[in-house]
Amino acid sequence: MSRMNGQAVPATAVDTSCDVLVAGGGNAALCAAITARRKGASVIVVEGATKFYRGGNTRHTRNLRCAHDEGNEILTGPYSEEEFWDDLMRVTGGQTDEELARFTIAESKELWDWMTDTGVRFQQPLGGTLNLGRTNAFFLGGGRAMLNALYAEAERIGVDIRYESPVTELEIDNGFFTSATVGGPAGPYRIDARALVTATGGFEANIEWLKEYWGDKADNFLIRGTENNRGSILRLLLDKGVEPVGDPTQCHAVAIDARSPKFDGGIVTRLDCVVFGIVMNNACKRFYDEGEDIWPKRYAIWGRLVADQPDQIAYIVFDHKAMGMFMPSVYPAIEAPSLRELAGKLDLDPEAFERTVTDYNAAVREGTFNSQELDDCHTEGLSPPKSHWARRIDTAPYYAYPVRPGITFTYLGTRVNREAKILMQGGRPSANIYAAGEIMAGNVLGKGYLAGIGMTIGAVFGRVAGKEAARHAGN
Amino acid sequence: MQGTELQQEAERQITICNACRYCEGICAVFPALQMQRSFAAGDINYLANLCHNCGACYHDCQFSPPHEFAVNLPKTLAEVRNDSYAQYAWPQALAPLFARNGLKIAVLTALSVTAFFIGLIVLNAPGELFRAHLAPEGFYALMPHNTMAALFGAVFLFSLVAMGMGLRAFWADANAVNTVASSSPSIWQAIRDAGSLRYLDGGGAGCFNEDDQPRDNRRLYHHLTFYGFLLCFAATSVGTIYHYGFGRIAPYPWWDLPQMLGTVGGIGLAIGTGGLLAARRKRLPDLVDQRATGMDVAFILMLFLTAVTGLALHILGGTAAMGVLLAIHLGVVFSLFLTMPYGKFVHGFYRFAALCRHAMSRRHGLNPAPPDRPVPAAARISGG
Ligand SMILES: Cc1cc2nc3c(=O)[nH]c(=O)nc-3n(C[C@H](O)[C@H](O)[C@H](O)COP(=O)(O)OP(=O)(O)OC[C@H]3O[C@@H](n4cnc5c(N)ncnc54)[C@H](O)[C@@H]3O)c2cc1C
Ligand code: SF4
Ligand code: SF4
Numbered sequence: 001m002s003r004m005n006g007q008a009v010p011a012t013a014v015d016t017s018c019d020v021l022v023a024g025g026g027n028a029a030l031c032a033a034i035t036a037r038r039k040g041a042s043v044i045v046v047e048g049a050t051k052f053y054r055g056g057n058t059r060h061t062r063n064l065r066c067a068h069d070e071g072n073e074i075l076t077g078p079y080s081e082e083e084f085w086d087d088l089m090r091v092t093g094g095q096t097d098e099e100l101a102r103f104t105i106a107e108s109k110e111l112w113d114w115m116t117d118t119g120v121r122f123q124q125p126l127g128g129t130l131n132l133g134r135t136n137a138f139f140l141g142g143g144r145a146m147l148n149a150l151y152a153e154a155e156r157i158g159v160d161i162r163y164e165s166p167v168t169e170l171e172i173d174n175g176f177f178t179s180a181t182v183g184g185p186a187g188p189y190r191i192d193a194r195a196l197v198t199a200t201g202g203f204e205a206n207i208e209w210l211k212e213y214w215g216d217k218a219d220n221f222l223i224r225g226t227e228n229n230r231g232s233i234l235r236l237l238l239d240k241g242v243e244p245v246g247d248p249t250q251c252h253a254v255a256i257d258a259r260s261p262k263f264d265g266g267i268v269t270r271l272d273c274v275v276f277g278i279v280m281n282n283a284c285k286r287f288y289d290e291g292e293d294i295w296p297k298r299y300a301i302w303g304r305l306v307a308d309q310p311d312q313i314a315y316i317v318f319d320h321k322a323m324g325m326f327m328p329s330v331y332p333a334i335e336a337p338s339l340r341e342l343a344g345k346l347d348l349d350p351e352a353f354e355r356t357v358t359d360y361n362a363a364v365r366e367g368t369f370n371s372q373e374l375d376d377c378h379t380e381g382l383s384p385p386k387s388h389w390a391r392r393i394d395t396a397p398y399y400a401y402p403v404r405p406g407i408t409f410t411y412l413g414t415r416v417n418r419e420a421k422i423l424m425q426g427g428r429p430s431a432n433i434y435a436a437g438e439i440m441a442g443n444v445l446g447k448g449y450l451a452g453i454g455m456t457i458g459a460v461f462g463r464v465a466g467k468e469a470a471r472h473a474g475n
Numbered sequence: 476m477q478g479t480e481l482q483q484e485a486e487r488q489i490t491i492c493n494a495c496r497y498c499e500g501i502c503a504v505f506p507a508l509q510m511q512r513s514f515a516a517g518d519i520n521y522l523a524n525l526c527h528n529c530g531a532c533y534h535d536c537q538f539s540p541p542h543e544f545a546v547n548l549p550k551t552l553a554e555v556r557n558d559s560y561a562q563y564a565w566p567q568a569l570a571p572l573f574a575r576n577g578l579k580i581a582v583l584t585a586l587s588v589t590a591f592f593i594g595l596i597v598l599n600a601p602g603e604l605f606r607a608h609l610a611p612e613g614f615y616a617l618m619p620h621n622t623m624a625a626l627f628g629a630v631f632l633f634s635l636v637a638m639g640m641g642l643r644a645f646w647a648d649a650n651a652v653n654t655v656a657s658s659s660p661s662i663w664q665a666i667r668d669a670g671s672l673r674y675l676d677g678g679g680a681g682c683f684n685e686d687d688q689p690r691d692n693r694r695l696y697h698h699l700t701f702y703g704f705l706l707c708f709a710a711t712s713v714g715t716i717y718h719y720g721f722g723r724i725a726p727y728p729w730w731d732l733p734q735m736l737g738t739v740g741g742i743g744l745a746i747g748t749g750g751l752l753a754a755r756r757k758r759l760p761d762l763v764d765q766r767a768t769g770m771d772v773a774f775i776l777m778l779f780l781t782a783v784t785g786l787a788l789h790i791l792g793g794t795a796a797m798g799v800l801l802a803i804h805l806g807v808v809f810s811l812f813l814t815m816p817y818g819k820f821v822h823g824f825y826r827f828a829a830l831c832r833h834a835m836s837r838r839h840g841l842n843p844a845p846p847d848r849p850v851p852a853a854a855r856i857s858g859g
Contacts, residue, residue, distance in 0.1 A: 145497075
């Protein structure tokens with residue numbers, strides 16, 4: 001079949017073969033495809049999504065974390081491997097494979113050059129994220145711009161890219177891959193390959209799968225990224241005896257605007273105003289200390305907290321004083337001149353709503369409000385307390401944002417070694433199956449999250465997988 | 476927000492950008508919008524005139540159609556921008572007329588003024604229209620200089636006044652709600668930004684035109700057009716000074732300033748506008764204002780015709796074709812001047828004013844204290 005770039009999907013496609021088959025179409029897949037092609041392998045990329053939605057969650061990213069000995073025109077200062085390692089230990093609490101983690105960090109040093117040579121452009125962050133200007137390289141125009149550059153390079157060097165081509169079946173015999181079945185509008189057809197790189201992300205968009213651990217609560221989860229990351233390849237691999245890694249029950253969940261679309265709401269649905277107000281559930285009960293710590297240290301627990309509330313919904317309530325103190329978001333706050341009217345607009349019991357706010361107001365001990373640090377504004381005799389930034393909610397207009405759990409990614413993945421080779425149960429490496437990106441991120445990131453490390457893991461292991469797969473195919 | 480439906484749609488999209496900010500390094504529109512939380516109609520028009528439709532943010536946006544957020548700033552801001560030209564036009568009564576039939580009106584004007592001049596020549600010098608006229612008295616044998624100067628001076632002055640009034644309205648509206656915390660205009664920064672088309676490069680990669688690859692030459696063509704126009708304008712100005720200041724009467728020898736400026740400028744203008752017209756036809760329809768009022772095409776076309784007929788006059792000035800050519804050239808120039816305040820030409824002024832305002836607000840901030848205080852540590856976002 002001739003080369004096509006997803007401009008048109010043919011009605012049917014014929015069986016074909018190549019050296020390296022890459023499943024997926026995000027950062028990890030493209031890094032693998034470009035690297036393998038540059039090493040001389042013939043490469044086919046099968047991306048389940050349409051051209052517009054290519055690169056699943058990578059489309060929604062904005063930066064990549066990389067170690068570097070010196071700052072440059074964009075990165076504001078050095079970020080040593082040791083410091084990166086310390087940061088990783090802090091967020092994972094040690095739940096990481098040290099060898100793979102140190103390898104990732106060491107290799108991350110090459111990413112800046114590799115990306116820029118491949119056509120990716122970076123910029124300095126302007127507002128809101130200035131604190132990451134030293135450790136993280138921000139993509140000019142965001143993740144989709146970065147993907148556009150990678151796709152342009154892949155096309156230029158002759159990678160065969162096929163959109164709307166989800167892999168539906170894998171033929172694997174005792175850890176040895178022979179062929180994949182491709183579905184979608186052009187399928188089903190077979191692609192035989194000497195090596196397979198799986199870079200198809202996690203299973204966060206598979207609500208049924210999430211329900212195995214969360215029950216019916218998962219019905220009310222919103223998925224921040226693509227609806228195509230359903231873990232179909234992960235499932236196939238695990239069913240064929242691949243060794244899993246990461247806690248299957250865990251996912252990265254933040255509280256996002258409840259009015260967001262079910263999938264792909266992306267970055268604009270996040271809300272950073274919890275610390276400036278109070279949060280109550282639909283019984284008008286507060287359920288956690290909103291001012292426990294600074295937001296970057298706490299934002300990732302709120303998805304889970306809201307998931308545990310009735311109907312998986314909660315309301316951030318604040319007043320005029322807090323308006324404008326946090327990053328704007330996609331939907332306007334719900335506004336009312338009085339607390340009762342606000343409750344009405346939220347469909348909450350006005351009396352209970354007002355009582356919760358009044359009780360909170362009565363418990364507030366206002367000190368010197370300072371949003372730059374852990375200040376001394378707190379509550380007394382209130383359960384749960386609000387430990388910092390507690391100010392009375394007493395100045396109209398009053399505002400609220402409804403929030404639901406927004407799932408960023410899942411932790412379950414396939415265990416790999418330093419060559420990005422998938423390990424079979426018992427620890428034996430597969431002969432010719434590699435994994436990169438979210439599908440294996442759990443090896444490095446067993447818990448928590450460090451801004452920009454998703455891209456790091458994907459790019460590092462994507463490049464390794466591409467190189468090793470091409471080498472294997474060449475032998 | 477008050478304002479037209481279109482301005483409200485633009486505000487909806489801008490609110491999404493303000494939450495996202497992934498494009499903040501691409502062009503001036505994003506840092507400018509990030510300084511505000513709410514947007515008045517004048518702010519939207521200001522932002523629209525900061526955008527020069529490079530297309531980068533459309534291809535980079537994870538929320539562009541078919542995503543349900545349907546963010547398409549290049550197209551929406553182009554529509555707002557085109558509306559803003561009509562909104563600020565002076566006198567207002569003329570604006571809708573031009574907005575609807577721009578191309579036709581420009582061409583009709585050019586034709587009728589051409590006919591008028593041919594009539595003038597026939598009246599003024601019966602039988603001379605098709606005779607070869609040789610320098611120096613060539614031009615003015617056909618048409619008295621003072622008639623020409625009076626006519627064109629009048630239409631030019633009218634244009635200047637009309638555009639000045641428009642600019643005033645634009646500036647007042649842009650500053651109606653959110654004012655800059657200083658009145659000293661950052662004109663020098665704006666001149667540099669405008670003169671180099673600093674932002675018209677998709678943040679460094681280049682502009683987008685027909686597809687999702689930044690391999691567009693519109694920036695080059697725009698430079699040729701802009702500087703070509705300035706050179707032609709300079710040629711005319713020097714000629715006028717020669718005429719009235721020093722009594723040196725056209726035509727001038729090829730090496731003299733008006734001739735040199737005019738020739739170089741004319742060639743630049745012809746290639747630049749030709750390139751822009753060609754790029755326009757290939758342009759990805761997603762990015763443009765489809766309601767095509769014709770006024771922007773009319774403007775480029777009139778510039779192109781001005782350049783081509785001007786060059787033709789240079790070359791064929793001594794032949795029998797001169798009479799008709801001169802009439803056509805003058806007709807086109809007249810139409811260009813007359814339609815200037817109601818078409819794409821004003822984009823230069825509004826854009827320049829918008830750049831000024833942006834440079835000023837970058838330096839001094841907005842009044843009252845910008846609502847977007849620096850994001851406090853307590854609420855800093857995780858950063859992805
Ligand atoms: C809103 C948001 C913001 C984020 N911001 C950042 C950030 O700034 N920095 C950072 O490092 N990380 C960020 N992340 C995390 C980051 O998106 C992921 O770590 C990263 O995208 C994973 O890359 P990947 O290539 O493994 O997967 P993806 O980019 O998700 O690509 C997987 C691809 O596989 C395809 N696919 C799935 N199943 C099949 C199949 N069966 N056959 C064929 N194709 C299939 C999908 O269509 C998809 O395109 C963010 C995540 C979200 C949701
Ligand atoms: S155009 Fe899209 S990607 Fe760019 S800032 Fe706006 S919403 Fe974000
Ligand atoms: S089209 Fe270009 S100039 Fe206009 S807003 Fe987008 S990036 Fe800026």
